[in-house]
Amino acid sequence: xxxxxxxxxxxxxxxxxxxxxxxxxxxxxxxxxxxxxxxxxxxxxxxxxxxxxxxxxxxxxxxxxxxxxxxxxxxxxxxxxxxxxxxxxxxxxxxxxxxxxxxxxxxxxxxxxxxx
Amino acid sequence: xxxxxxxxxxxxxxxxxxxxxxxxxxxxxxxxxxxxxxxxxxxxxxxxxxxxxxxxxxxxxxxxxxxxxxxxxxxxxxxxxxxxxxxxxxxxxxxxxxxxxxxxxxxxxxxxxxxxx
Numbered sequence: 001x002x003x004x005x006x007x008x009x010x011x012x013x014x015x016x017x018x019x020x021x022x023x024x025x026x027x028x029x030x031x032x033x034x035x036x037x038x039x040x041x042x043x044x045x046x047x048x049x050x051x052x053x054x055x056x057x058x059x060x061x062x063x064x065x066x067x068x069x070x071x072x073x074x075x076x077x078x079x080x081x082x083x084x085x086x087x088x089x090x091x092x093x094x095x096x097x098x099x100x101x102x103x104x105x106x107x108x109x110x111x112x113x114x115x116x
Numbered sequence: 117x118x119x120x121x122x123x124x125x126x127x128x129x130x131x132x133x134x135x136x137x138x139x140x141x142x143x144x145x146x147x148x149x150x151x152x153x154x155x156x157x158x159x160x161x162x163x164x165x166x167x168x169x170x171x172x173x174x175x176x177x178x179x180x181x182x183x184x185x186x187x188x189x190x191x192x193x194x195x196x197x198x199x200x201x202x203x204x205x206x207x208x209x210x211x212x213x214x215x216x217x218x219x220x221x222x223x224x225x226x227x228x229x230x231x232x233x
Contacts, residue, residue, distance in 0.1 A: 035221065045207060045224035091159065102147055102213070103172070104222055106159040 002027045004092050004107035012113045013082050020067070021077040021110045023092035029053075031097040034075040035104065036066065039089040048090075051075055079112075087114045118142070120225035122208050128231045134196040137228045139208030140189055149222060150183055150193050151207040159207075165191065198232045205229050 003026040013019045025034065036048040051059045051066045059066045067076040075094075079086055092107045121140040129135055141148045149164040163173040168185045176183070180199070185191040195202055205227045213220030 037224075043205060043229070044226045045209075047221050047223060050221060102149075102164055102166070102211070102220075103161055104149075108158050 002029070002032075002094055002096055002105045004094055004105055006092055006107035006110050008110045009108075010111045010113070012115060015084060015114050015116050016081055018078060018080045019082050019086075019112065021079075021090050021092075021112065023075045023077065023107060025073050025075060025092075025094050027073075027094065027096055029096035033095045034066070034068070035093045035095070036064070036075075036077045037091045037093065037106075039091065039109070040085075041088070045091075049077070082114050084114050084116060087112060120208055120210050120223055122206075122225035122228050124228060125226060126229045126231075128233065129198055130233050131199055132197040133232075134194065135198045135202075135230060135232075137193040137206050137208075137230070139191045139193070139225060141191070141208070141210030142223060143189070145210035145212055145223075147211045147213060147220075147222075148185060148191050149207075149209040149211075150191070151209065151224075153205045153207060153227070154203075162193070195230075198230075200232045203230055203232050 005024045032053045034051045038046045038048050049059050049061045049064045049066050051068045058068050063080045065078045089109045089111050091109045093104045095104050123138045147166055150162040151159050153159045162175045163183045165185045183193045207227045208225045209222040211220045211222045
């Protein structure tokens with residue numbers, strides 16, 4: 001079974017600092033995808049970034065990058081130059097490649113607070 | 117391009133009443149998912165459809181829950197009878213993709229916040 005672990009229930013960061021949100025995963029699939037979503041206080045789930053298990057380079061999307069360490073089964077999200085609008089819940093999720101592969105399995109989330 | 121549309125955005129009902137949640141996926145997406153989010157259990161997949169056919173409903177909590185997708189642009193999640201423990205945010209999501217394509221992103225609707233009194 002697939003499992004996502006986010007060990008940081010909450011994080012507090014000063015504005016303009018970089019922040020790393022941790023995510024570790026467990027799967028027996030050879031091919032899988034890792035996703036990060038942002039959930040602001042308004043409640044919607046916003047897709048941020050994707051990393052494939054066979055991608056050799058770490059994914060980047062603007063201020064977001066994914067620090068993918070396959071051997072350690074970690075897929076940490078890095079937000080550079082944090083902004084007040086980055087305050088939200090962040091969820092790591094994964095999807096495998098075997099039957100039922102369309103399922104996304106989510107971690108419990110990390111609540112990020114950016115202080116001015 | 118319109119995203120996933122859900123209605124209603126908020127629903128307050130009394131225990132025992134029937135509740136129907138609605139979802140319109142992104143046009144052209146073949147997969148539709150229903151999730152439930154609670155503080156205790158986080159985000160859970162309830163059921164998903166491929167080309168309007170239910171593929172996996174193992175996450176549906178019990179027989180009080182049912183989901184249908186009569187066509188490619190509409191799905192419902194029904195709870196009958198509703199109970200206070202059903203109070204949660206219910207998300208609908210959709211994606212393109214074939215089985216086994218891991219990179220297909222799921223795009224979420226704004227969610228329906230359900231409160232059962």
